[in-house]
Amino acid sequence: xxxxxxxxxxxxxxxxxxxxxxxxxxxxxxxxxxxxxxxxxxxxxxxxxxxxxxxxxxxxx
Numbered sequence: 001x002x003x004x005x006x007x008x009x010x011x012x013x014x015x016x017x018x019x020x021x022x023x024x025x026x027x028x029x030x031x032x033x034x035x036x037x038x039x040x041x042x043x044x045x046x047x048x049x050x051x052x053x054x055x056x057x058x059x060x061x
Contacts, residue, residue, distance in 0.1 A: 027052055028060045 023029060034046055043061070047054045 025060065027056060031057060031060055 023032070030050060031046060031052075034050060035041060038045075038049075040046070041061075043054050043057050046052070047057045050057070052060075
């Protein structure tokens with residue numbers, strides 16, 4: 001039986017790939033960076049500091 005490419009890797013790597021795919025948008029990464037730097041999680045504060053609207057911030061959170 002032929003294995004698919006995903007079957008060739010262990011479960012931990014597959015789970016990491018899913019996580020990284022979820023974080024792979026530049027806006028999400030910038031929001032995470034902002035949260036790490038400021039320790040705030042108020043959507044308005046984030047959208048005031050970043051070039052993102054509140055609805056965009058909400059979507060990515």
